[in-house]
Amino acid sequence: MVFEYFQSTWNNLNELVKFSKFKNHVNQRDSIVLLLIMLINLVNLSSSKHLLVSNINSNNQGRPEFIQSVPNLSIITGKDAIMRCSVKNLGKNIISWHHLESNSDLTINKQILSSNPRIKIRQEKDDWLLIISNVSLEDRGFYICRINWLEPKSQLGYLNVVEPPRIDESSFTSGSEKTVRENSNLTLTCRASGNPSPTIEWRREDGRAIHQSSPSSGLYPESSGVPKIIGDELSFNPITRWNMGSYLCIASNSIPPSVSRRIMIYVQFAPVIRIPSVSVTGTKGANVTLQCSSESSPIADHIWLDQNDSLLGSSLSPQSTPTIRSKYVIQLIKTYHFKVTYQLTIIDLDYNDTGRYICFVNNTLGLARSSIFLQVKDYQKPVDSNSISAEDSDESESVRVDLNSSRQSTTESTNHNNNNNRIASDIRFATYPDDTYNQPNKDSASSMGQSMFLISILLLTIRLNC
Known part of the structure; x- marks a missing residue:
């Protein structure tokens, strides 16, 4: 501040000197003006110095x-x-x-x-x-x-x-559906963005296990496969009919909500027929149902033919329930994505229904056929073994009682006259020829022999009484 004061005063003096030279003289009034300027500068210097000290003190007492x-x-x-x-x-x-x-x-x-x-x-x-x-x-x-x-x-x-x-929709180049031929290779892609970076998880919508390799033939192999696949891609090398179905791509990163997309896979192959039984027996007057199970994709058309290749029914126009006049009822039951059970019900069986029935299926990839032989028989009433045993037991008991009574009478008669033994013996041997008497195991001979023996005893009794 002191430096500024002297610099300001010096500048004012220079101005005054220049002005005085211009006028060629310096009078008393100019001196007074010079003194006034110096006084004003001193006052300004004092005021500025006071404000600077005040600000510094204020900042030292409460700094931010x-x-x-x-x-x-x-x-x-x-x-x-x-x-x-x-x-x-x-x-x-x-x-x-x-x-x-x-x-x-x-x-x-x-x-x-x-x-x-x-x-x-x-x-x-x-x-x-x-x-x-x-x-x-x-x-x-x-x-x-x-x-x-x-x-x-x-x-x-x-x-x-x-x-x-967020799932990147551009990653679904195949869309929400994919159709491939069986035994070819297939790879599905699903990508997502988010912070943190999300994890991609693949699952089957029906909850079944995922099989990335070909399973064994036959029934669905429930014991193999994995419940989920982690990663942006899901590959099948090769793909089979068991891989057909809907799959879910699920993206999650611990920030709710998780998001998912659904992809349906169709696997195409030629039809195959599986017959539960190639021979069926039915009863005359009853109903019988023949079953033809098939696997195909796309689902094949099904036809039933008789032994003369006459059309009995088709899946293109199935009958849901039988009527009074209907002889054949056709039903198509879908049991899985590619599995169908095709039923032929024959109403009120007759002998003329005996014969071979043909199941014929075809789709755009091929055809297949198989047959079932139907044999119609009469109704046979089942034999009640308990009733037969009871009748035989009663008859045996009756014969046993009669024989005991007859033998008791014979004993009493012979006690009265010992000579009657010879007569009874002659009657017995005369009554039973050798060939009949020696075959006691035959039911008819045994019954006849018992009857003749009773008659002989009766005649002997009458003769003694006489």
């Missing part, structure tokens, strides 16, 4: 300080983020916000410097709030709250922007 650090935030895309910077004793000093990743100044005090319309600033007492509306992944990074003072101070806070998974 951060109350707390800037907190880190984690915000889902589309939400609003609020970065908080708390400062005390800010006074007339400057506070500003700066984005480190983009190296851009966002605000100074309440003035917005950024051209981003989503950036706003708000003061709440000691808090300076940087508001970012509808945050996106570009808003991620460090934000610096800075105080411009004799000694600049700053605080850093990190804004993490997370995003739920």
Whole structure:
């Protein structure tokens, strides 16, 4: 300040000297003017010195300080983020916000410097709030709250922007459906974006296991395969009919919600027929159902023919329920993606229905046929073994009682006259020839012999009484 005072006075004196030379004289009035200028400069010097000391003392008593650090935030895309910077004793000093990743100044005090319309600033007492509306992944990074003072101070806070998974629709080059021939190779692709990076998981919609290699023929191999496949791609090398079905591509990254897409795979192949039984027996007057199970894709047309190759029914015009006049009822039952059971029901069987029935199937890739032989027989009433045993038991008991009674009478008669033994013996041998008597195991001979023996005993009794 002293230097400025002398410099100002010197300048004023030079001006005065120049003016005096121009007038060719220096009078008393000019001297007075010079003294007044010097006095004014001294007064200004004193005032400036006082203000400088006052400001320094004021700053030493309450310099600006951060109350707390800037907190880190984690915000889902589309939400609003609020970065908080708390400062005390800010006074007339400057506070500003700066984005480190983009190296851009966002605000100074309440003035917005950024051209981003989503950036706003708000003061709440000691808090300076940087508001970012509808945050996106570009808003991620460090934000610096800075105080411009004799000694600049700053605080850093990190804004993490997370995003739920989003499936890239362009990765579905084949669309939501894919049709391939059996034993060819197929690879499905599904990609997704998000923060954190999402994980792709493949599953079957029906909950069955996934088979990436060819399973054994026959029934579905429930014991093999895996429940899910992790990765962007799902490959079948080669693909079989058992791989047919709908698959789900599920993307997740711990930020809800998870998203999924559905892909349907159709595997085409020529028809194959599987007959449960090639020979069936039916009863006259009853109904019988013949079954023809087939595998085909696309689903084949099914036809039933009789032994004369006459058309009995077709899957193109199936009958759902029988009527009074109908002789044949056709039903088509789909049991799996490529499996069909084709039934032929014959009503009120007759002997003329005996013969061979042909199941014929065909699609765009081929055809197949198989036959079932039907034999119609009479109804046979089942034999009740319990009733037969009871009748035989009663008859045997009756014969046993009669024989005992007859033998008792014979014993009493012979006690009265011993000579009657010879007569009874002669009657017995005369009554039973050798060939009949020696075959007691035959039922008819045994019954006849017992009857003749009783007659002989009766005659002997009458003769004795006489």
